[in-house]
Amino acid sequence: MPVTIVKCSVPGCGGDAEAKIAAPWKDGAFAELKTYGYTCAEHAQTMISYAEKRAKPKSLPPGESLGALGTYALAAK
Ligand SMILES: [Zn+2]
Numbered sequence: 001m002p003v004t005i006v007k008c009s010v011p012g013c014g015g016d017a018e019a020k021i022a023a024p025w026k027d028g029a030f031a032e033l034k035t036y037g038y039t040c041a042e043h044a045q046t047m048i049s050y051a052e053k054r055a056k057p058k059s060l061p062p063g064e065s066l067g068a069l070g071t072y073a074l075a076a077k
Contacts (some may be wrong), residue, residue, distance in 0.1 A: 006074065009037035010046055019074060021047045024067035033072065044071050 006017040017038035025034040036051035051069050058064060 006038050008040035008043055010039065010043045010050075012045060015039060015040035017074060019044060021051045021069060022072050023051075023069045025064070026067070027061075027064045030031040031054070034066070037067070038040075062075070 006020075007013075008015045008017050016040050020033075020035050020038050021044070022033040022035045025032055029067070037047050039047040046068055048071070
């Protein structure tokens with residue numbers, strides 16, 4: 001089985017990602033995690049502040065909601 005290695009999304013880092021930065025997004029009955037980027041152990045805060053700048057749409061269509069950003073540990077490295 002090939003193993004997918006996800007790299008940290010911070011430019012110039014290149015470290016293996018340990019978590020993803022995502023926010024729960026909901027549209028009626030349909031929900032998913034909206035992923036903004038991946039981060040190694042050192043850059044979680046960097047990626048969260050980066051994601052916060054682009055995470056806020058000016059308005060969401062009725063019925064949609066976007067939850068708070070958080071770090072989600074990757075299931076497999
Ligand atoms: Zn990094």
